[in-house]
Amino acid sequence: MSSDLENQLHVISQGKPSQIHAENSSLDGLEVSKVSTEGEYIQIGNERFRRTELVQAFGGSMTAGLSPPPKHDFANPAPLGLSSFALTMFVLSLVNCEARGVVIPNIVVGLAFFYGGMAQLVAGMFEIAVGNTFAGAALSSYAGFWGSWAAIFTPTFGIITAYDGHSEELRNAKGLFLVGWFIFTFFLMLLTLKSTVALFVLFFLLSITFLLLAIAEFKDSIPVKKAAGVFGLLTAFAGWYNAFAGTISLLILDVPLNSLKFEFPKP
Structure with missing residues (x-):
């Protein structure tokens, strides 16, 4: 996140009275000549926002750093990708917890192919189209x-039939598969340290989930698998929270603040 954007967020969130002037610029036909503050309100051109609305607008866009949504002709694809991941993870985690006595995970196959897979891949491709590299890489990879x-x-x-008679080798192979996804998710989590808390929590919980699932496979441990299921459920709810944040904040901020050149008054 650039220092300019950090300053913008600081001014908006702290509520200090100040006057912010911007050079005249044209944003898709919208002339913005001045950005000013008045109490709890921010005036951007002819648009008036509450400070809290502008702060909330930075959530749910699934960017590695805090940034307002870009101006483009597409809706925010992040909620679709997050929702498809969350629901698929939710059902799989319930199976891992052996909810209602269900232990066979094949019920998740359809979701994994068409919702967690296909729908999330479409969302990832649209994230790339709108210039969000982090979300494009993350959503497409998890698809x-x-x-x-x-x-x-x-x-x-x-795949499973290839390991007939070698159940221990199959568990170890699945464990290696999950370790790879843990490493990938861990590094994505590091990239979210300057993003919203909700997005960081999502990747933190997902990292723990992958790690516990890998351990459960290596140790052939049902209790560890159930623990992974619990963290998977928390991950699913964190994903839904981020998805709903993106849906709510979609129309809050119409002018990209990082497209303006601000002059902050000296104390």
């Missing part, structure tokens, strides 16, 4: 995760 996970339980791919 690949769900597709590859579903392939393991699809007989046509012959």
Whole structure:
């Protein structure tokens, strides 16, 4: 996140009376000549916002750093990707917790292929189209995760049958698969340290979930698998929270603040 944007967030969130002037600029036909503050309100051109609305607008866009949504002709694709990931993770985690006595995970295969996989991949491609590299890489990668996970339980791919008579080797292979996703998720989590708390919590919980699932496979431990299921449920709810934040904040901020050149008054 640039220092200019940090200063903008600081001024907006602290509520200090100040006058902020911007050079004349044209944003998709909208002339913005001045940005000023008055009490709890921010005036951007002819638009008037509450300070809290502008702060909330930075959530739910799934960016590695805090930034207002870009001006483009697409809706925010992040809520679709987050929702598809969250629901698929929710159902799988319930199975890992053995909820209602369900222990066979094949019920998740359809979700993993079509919602967690296909729908999330579409969301990831649109994130790339709107210039959000972090969300594009994350959503598209996890779409690949769900597709590859579903392939393991699809007989046509012959993955499980290749390990007939080698159950321990199959568990170790699945553990290695999950370790790889833990490492990938851990590094994504590091990138969210300057983002919203909600987005950081999502990737933190997901990292723990992958790590516990890998340990459960290596140790063939049902209790650890159930613990992974609990963290998976928390991850799902964190994903839904971020998705709803993106849906709510979609129309809050119409002018990209980082497209303006601000002059902050000296004390």
